[in-house]
Amino acid sequence: SQQGEEDPQALSIQEGENATMNCSYKTSINNLQWYRQNSGRGLVHLILIRSNEREKHSGRLRVTLDTSKKSSSLLITASRAADTASYFCATDGNDYKLSFGAGTTVTVRA
Amino acid sequence: SQTIHQWPATLVQPVGSPLSLECTVEGTSNPNLYWYRQAAGRGLQLLFYSVGIGQISSEVPQNLSASRPQDRQFILSSKKLLLSDSGFYLCAWSAPPGQGGYGYTFGSGTRLTVV
Numbered sequence: 001s002q003q004g005e006e007d008p009q010a011l012s013i014q015e016g017e018n019a020t021m022n023c024s025y026k027t028s029i030n031n032l033q034w035y036r037q038n039s040g041r042g043l044v045h046l047i048l049i050r051s052n053e054r055e056k057h058s059g060r061l062r063v064t065l066d067t068s069k070k071s072s073s074l075l076i077t078a079s080r081a082a083d084t085a086s087y088f089c090a091t092d093g094n095d096y097k098l099s100f101g102a103g104t105t106v107t108v109r110a
Numbered sequence: 111s112q113t114i115h116q117w118p119a120t121l122v123q124p125v126g127s128p129l130s131l132e133c134t135v136e137g138t139s140n141p142n143l144y145w146y147r148q149a150a151g152r153g154l155q156l157l158f159y160s161v162g163i164g165q166i167s168s169e170v171p172q173n174l175s176a177s178r179p180q181d182r183q184f185i186l187s188s189k190k191l192l193l194s195d196s197g198f199y200l201c202a203w204s205a206p207p208g209q210g211g212y213g214y215t216f217g218s219g220t221r222l223t224v225v
Contacts, residue, residue, distance in 0.1 A: 033213055042200055042216035043154075088153060095142075097169075100154040100216060
């Protein structure tokens with residue numbers, strides 16, 4: 001079942017701009033993960049944030065987690081055409097099974 | 111390094127025909143293995159997961175089954191395909207709990223079209 005819900009469903013930005021997408025979930029988690037999927041391909045793990053962490057960085061990615069609001073955000077700074085993809089949040093509860101949201105489709109215009 | 115292989119990449123099968131999708135993992139032992147299905151423009155639905163040889167858990171009732179005959183091999187099967195089985199099937203592995211390496215590694219997927 002899907003626990004995470006991403007917002008917005010789609011996002012179109014100019015190259016060089018920042019892209020922000022949000023994820024909300026319903027039940028308690030051990031960690032929250034973000035994945036990228038290029039069209040017709042498998043998912044690639046981007047970043048994991050544990051329930052006791054509030055913010056994490058990896059290159060041009062910044063993830064925040066607010067467990068009191070059951071929400072997370074993914075920020076991609078200085079976007080590039082290669083960032084065009086769908087982005088999914090996934091929550092890991094106590095059973096090590098990931099539940100994925102429906103994703104945010106990001107289009108970066110040159 | 112760990113790698114995951116999934117095949118075939120695309121498959122067109124008639125309704126009522128059998129199905130066998132295979133996934134193998136290299137470079138790790140005792141992985142957790144997963145089969146997900148993704149409908150067009152949607153998120154991923156967990157179909158099966160396995161924490162060891164012969165140990166299969168099903169998440170949704172369906173026309174599909176899974177088997178794990180070897181530690182690093184995970185097979186998705188059907189005896190008779192339905193039109194509703196069409197979709198993008200993804201295999202993934204993760205390290206067992208307590209062994210670090212959180213995060214899933216996904217295969218490249220199989221696009222199944224049932225006609």
